[in-house]
Amino acid sequence: MRIDILTIFPEMFSSVLSTSICGKAIERGILNVYTHNIRDYAQSKHKNTDDYPFGGGAGMVMLAQPIFDCIEAVKQLESDKTPHIVFLTPRGKTLTQSKVQDLAKHEWLILLCGHYEGVDERVMSLVDEEISIGDYVLTGGEIPAMVVLDCVSRYVDGVLGSSESLGDESFTLFGGLLEYPQYTRPAEFRGMNVPDVLLSGNHAQINKWRRQQAIIKTAENRPDLLEKVQLSEEEKALIESILKK
Ligand code: ADE
Numbered sequence: 001m002r003i004d005i006l007t008i009f010p011e012m013f014s015s016v017l018s019t020s021i022c023g024k025a026i027e028r029g030i031l032n033v034y035t036h037n038i039r040d041y042a043q044s045k046h047k048n049t050d051d052y053p054f055g056g057g058a059g060m061v062m063l064a065q066p067i068f069d070c071i072e073a074v075k076q077l078e079s080d081k082t083p084h085i086v087f088l089t090p091r092g093k094t095l096t097q098s099k100v101q102d103l104a105k106h107e108w109l110i111l112l113c114g115h116y117e118g119v120d121e122r123v124m125s126l127v128d129e130e131i132s133i134g135d136y137v138l139t140g141g142e143i144p145a146m147v148v149l150d151c152v153s154r155y156v157d158g159v160l161g162s163s164e165s166l167g168d169e170s171f172t173l174f175g176g177l178l179e180y181p182q183y184t185r186p187a188e189f190r191g192m193n194v195p196d197v198l199l200s201g202n203h204a205q206i207n208k209w210r211r212q213q214a215i216i217k218t219a220e221n222r223p224d225l226l227e228k229v230q231l232s233e234e235e236k237a238l239i240e241s242i243l244k245k
Contacts, residue, residue, distance in 0.1 A: 059117025
């Protein structure tokens, strides 16, 4: 998979691109990630990338010209392919695990990081979709682009080793529940014991307990997610009792 990141702060990406699972995938050539400085495409004498908004108001707006030129230059790098162009913005559709899975199906993503108060709307004529990482406003699209890069890369074949599975995790577990509690050795730590069922070796019982725990966690922290999960009558009663508390 190829991911190009268009930003005025390419240096922000160096640690993400050189460490951990992403870094290893890049080093192994499974994931090809390139950053491009939008400022390099600015035509004005002072290499400006922003200007005052027409109509007045606070803040600055990123210029269309450097972004258009940057996107066009990057597209030329693989002229036989068509990238999927994503603009990171708090006004975008919220990123979810299923959106991550959809994004991972593209062989080439361009992530455009906005800044200041916004981006000239004419840039949207080049953009395939606008994505937000949540209902809060960051100073720019760089951290959201890192979030997209990180979670999309987990779906690229070969990026995760066998020990870092995609299976049992929040949002995809049991059709959309949050993750159940996990424990590792020792079985007793500072007077706190691992639940007996996990030491029992009875996998049917362990699975039942994990699903129940996932339901409890989801009911407590994200009851909105329960609407999409198929639940037995016993599980519905369990949720009722949790929500009453
Ligand atoms: N830029 C600023 N805030 C953002 C957010 N929440 N998601 C995506 N891009 C952003």
